[in-house]
Amino acid sequence: MISLDTAITAVTVYPDRARVTRSGKVEVPAGEHRIRVAPLPQDLLRDSIRVAGQGEVVVLGVDITTERQIAVTDEQVAALEERIRELEVAIGALGDSDRAADARIVFLDRLARRSAESLAAADSGRVSAFVDDLEAQYETVNTARRERDKLRQRHIREQQAVQRQLGDLRGKNRTDTEVAIITVEAAQAVTVDLDISYVVLGASWSSSYDLRLTDAGLTLRWFGLVEQRTGEDWPECRLQLSTARPAQALDVPELDPWFIGVEIPRPVMRSMVAGGASMDAVPVGYGAPAPAAAPPAMARKAAPIRESVAEVEHGVTAATYTPQRAVAVASDGTDHRTVITALDLEAELDHVTAPVQALEAVLRATARNTSEHTLPSGRAALFHESEFVGATHLDTWAPGEERELALGVDDRIRVERELVRRNASKATLGSARRIETEYAITVSNHTGRTANVTVLDRLPVARDAAITVRETTAKPQPAERGDLGILTWKLELEPQAQSTVTFGYRVEAGKGVVIDGLHD
Known part of the structure; x- marks a missing residue:
């Protein structure tokens, strides 16, 4: 061998x-x-x-x-167990000595009390000698007690250390290699x-991103996060990150027949369902600071720091990325980050606000992946220049695919939504109950550039024929009207300008009909 x-x-x-x-x-x-x-x-x-x-x-x-390897021998365990027994005996012996000392102190106390009367009439020299002898015996007993206390503490500490060592050894049972x-x-x-x-098994890698918005555009930096618990540390060596999934796509997909039949009638259970339309939430981040002022002109501008990127090899169904430097990865589950690539994306910037949900405007980038890379899903940190403003999740992004990215709340776009009119009339004989509502939305641009703002709001949607909803006013007219009552306005605001959107609606219901879900 x-x-x-x-x-x-x-x-x-x-x-x-x-x-x-x-x-x-x-x-x-x-x-x-x-x-x-x-x-x-x-x-x-x-x-x-x-x-x-x-x-x-x-x-x-x-x-x-x-x-199979034996990590612990019986002799090692037996020696430690014997030492623990020896320490227990030694600690017990010290306890016996303490009890004997206690008995001696009691004897000396009694002797002192009994001798006090007989020595009362004795000469001073005899009394002094007796007292000196008694103090010496007390000192001897107490000194011995203090020494035993020190020795006991040493024995206890050693006993605890040996017990820990024994526990460690017993935890190391036979190992398989x-x-x-x-x-x-x-x-x-x-x-x-x-x-x-x-x-x-026990190893993986995932993606994380930095999305940085500057005056020059939108830059994406792609990182690979490697972690492993394989039981062996990886030294600095040639590391590759592959998007292939060896455990998947091992069989050609096949379909089973899809059978349908006549449904057996079942009892119908009626329930009250709250009305009102819903609107997808606009993703928001943290407040975006105003762009930093341009630095004064310099006689000579320093070259920007460059960052190494990984080499890529595209296969039929996967890609493999090789970082330019060797990477060491310990087998402790800790993430180790390496740069894969940096991309300059084509992006159009605008703002989106849904004041019925929040009086804030989200900076949105409509970007296209113009690279050859398919970007896996992962967490993305958002930066405006050098300022961190939030984080979002980036879904898998294919080459050529267009994606909307929320880049955080821009506090320089101010939004207000005000209820300007609300009239309600009670139903009378032969008439319907009527509620008329009107809102005004004001959007102000406090940035230093023209801002395109998309304003979203909604009309209530009736889910019962006994309730009707009519739009009464909309100034300006919405750019889009959705089937479920979603209204969309497109505003173009010059710097320091503002614009107001007004819209209203009327809700009517027959006598005896209670409207559920109608609120401001």
Whole structure:
């Protein structure tokens, strides 16, 4: 058996696993020999192991076996247990000595009381000698007690340390180690460079992004976050991030027949359903500060810092990214970030506000992915120049696809929504109940540039024939009217300008009809 020492030289990380390559050099005599490579991680997929390399040998086979290793010997455990017993005996002996000292103190107290009367008439020299002797005995007892207290504390600390050590050893039961046995045949003695690769679970990578809005446009930086708990640390080596999913798409999709039939009638349960239309929420972030003032002109402008990006190799169904520098990843689950690429996106900026929900305007970028990269879903941090303003989630973004991105609330666009009229009349004989409502929405542009603002509001939608809704006024006319009562205005505001949108509606209901869900 020839033992081969290997080191990790390359790792390809997939979204839910990794392929690890170990390399080593070994002297192989002439004939058939078995080469042992260990240890390997326990979670490796045995079917995935492959052997390659350079050298005049023939690989006859590769086997994965499990070797059981004893982490703790019985002698180690027995020695620690014996030491704990010795310390318990020593602590018990100190307790016995303390009880004997207590009895001696009681005896000295009684002796002092009994001798006090007989020594009352004695000469001073005899009394002084007795007192000195009694004090010496008290001092001897107390000194011995203090020494035993110190010794007891040392024994207790040692006992606790030994118990912790024993607990650690008992926790290290028999461990299993995966071992690769490579059988080779050589016509003559030769030096062989072997690469052994395998797929292991417990590793993954995900995407995160920085979206930075500047006067020059919208820049996206794509990062790969690598983490792993495979049981072996990855040193600085060639690291690749692949979007392939080895565990998926292994079968060609097929469909089963779709059968339909006659529905068996069932009792109908009536329930009261609250009326009122709903509107998708506009994503919001944090307040966006005004752009920083341009710095004074400099005689010579320093070149901006450049950042290395990964090399990309596009396959039929996946892409593989190779960072330009080696990356070390410890097996502790900690994220390790590496730059994949930086993109300048084509983007059109505008603002969107839905004042019925919030009196704020969200800065929106309608961007197109003009790169060759399919950007996986991930968390995106939003920046205006150098200021962090919030975070959002970015869904998978294909090349050429257009996407709306919420870049945070812009406090320089001020929005107000005011109820300017509301009349309600009660239903009388032969008449209907009528409620008329009118709102005014004022949008102000306090930025230093022209702002395009999309204003969203809504009319109530009747879900019962006994209730009718009519639009009574809309100034200016909405650019769009949705089937479910959503009204959309497109405003173009010059710097420091404002515009007001007014709209109203009438709700009518027959006598005895209670309108549910109507509110400001």
